[in-house]
Amino acid sequence: MSANVFRVLFTSAGRRVELTWCFRRAGAKLGREVEVHACDLDPALSAACLEADHAFAVPRCTDPDYVPLLLDYCRENAIELLVPTIDTELAVLAAARERFAEEGVLVHVSDPATIAVVRDKARTVGVLQDAGVPVPRSAPVEAVRAEPEAWTWPSFIKPAGGSASRGIGVLQSAAQIEDAYAEPMLVQELLEGPEYTVNIYLDARGRLLSTVPHRRLSVRGGEVEKGRTLRDARMAGFAQAIADALPGARGAMCFQLIDDPRRGPRVFEINARFGGGYPLADYAGGRFAESLIAQTLGQRDVASDDWREGVTMVRYDKAVFRG
Template sequence: MSQLEWVWSSRNTLPMTPVNMNKLILTCAGGRMMPLLAKWHKAAAPDSMLIGFDANPDVVSAGVDGFDRVFVVPKAYDPLYVPAVIDLLKEIGVSVLLPGSDEEALVLAKRKKEIESAGGMMAMSDHSSLARVSDKINLARVIEESHGGGARVLRALNADEALQAIQKLGGTDVPMVLKPSRGRGRRGVFIIGTSSMPEHDDLPPVITLQDIPEVYEQAFPPDMVMPFVSGQNITMDVLADHGEVAQLVVRRWLENWRFPFPGQEIISFPQIESLGTKIVNQFKLHGLLDMDFIVSEDGEPTLLEVNPRPSGSVVVALAGGVPLLKQYVNLALGQKSVEFFSPVRPQTLLLQDLEN
């Protein structure tokens, strides 16, 4: 089967010029916020052409509002993924490519030379740096050793190791979190405990110790344990330029769940901005990244993870006055100095503000 048999294009037409540096390819085009992201990016870059890649044929069949064309590709872990991306780039022409999932970011970084040879321009760290910074266990160790403020985590590759790790971290007197060490959103994340937790469809399910063996029988089992950290959820968008920070946007979630979108407040938080800058410097990061923090009641932030791709709610930064996708395109095209934007802070943005 040829790679192009994976491809189904929408009814929309797209001029396939050999070179059009206004083309931006976004993977995971079926994300819930993607139509809003397209709207706000085109407001900042009206001459931009948006192309989507997604592994769900239903998303491609329906199309995505604001996208000029959408293609279906295999999952990132499929051996056919990169060949399919290369074949599409040959059809589409030279374009800037921005991965939307951790798996895609790592695969594309590993085969960056092939992708760029086919016309896919990317601003991405080398694979080794991304692999180290996106591993939550390694990240926690590095932060604690170098800066302080790292999460307490232990590796747990099976149910027995998970039970042992829970005991080492304090037992069930406090809730524990069982999750993958590499980001998969909230897939594969479970809270272990007997105490009551906030109930919401978008929060991880609560399980007991007896449920742990069944969790490890799933297709993508967890591999780490950490104490449940309560507090305020903070997301920070980071545009990194070869180990230096080009743009930061700190966003406080109004509620500690993602959907339905509860709104966010763009704020200033020097301690978080400083730690994020140190991580960018230390790992020599490059590209558009997402850092997630929890801030305790006493105001101390803990960095939970660094995702090697933009946040699913990055549209808030765009609506708040920071054209991060346009900045990323300029970075991917080798612009020597990316213009810095300072958003209004504090600034609260609800779903209705993103839609209007």
């Protein structure tokens, strides 16, 4: 195998074609050809798998064979870096990252304690509040049901462990609270105003190196469809507070906030992975993918706050054909 080739595996690759392109471009800047490997439940129906150099099928991340299968694949194909792309696999991979390290594979994931916090939105709110980060008023749905007069309506409801806008909704009154839910639910004050995603990068020691906010001008399926980078000292301050509150956080992450004209900015979610809007930060000069490859190669991190403000991304659908 060529020493000039850097092999990276994207798990649950789905539609993350743009993310793989970011890594290809990043590798070229470091003088490495990035060989993209990707896996999904059905790689024949995954655009990222179809666009990858190599692709294969895996069971769900909850399957006991998931990690052993990935370990075998990484060993047999000299994978150097594994990049998860969805929230549900983070805990499994965080718990197994030392096993991958023994095979020479860096798993891009924060430590298990950090993942446990960010995967529970109620815990996320509590940790951020303790760190001085402004958050929306929040409570388990059971507490709101027991004391509805203490809340202002309408209010927002979402799964405590959900992602990609699954299961979210607006409650116009307490009467709309269901008798039972299939999973733990969290009620929050309903925020209004512009929404932002803040992409951040932390090095191998947990130091915050880069903060790249963008305004979410349009959203589709829980991901930004149109966005524009901007500099905002408040958001940079939130980023540092989050990094301090989560000492086990590593690599690329993002958090979301709404700048409510009455209440001020409120951070309501953290994703401990590359966010769907990361390609905008990458194009603006964020260099997260490049920094992660450099780290894997034992070189110095290159992510910094030297990026361009006012860069706009407008997405469109692109078809991938096979057969």
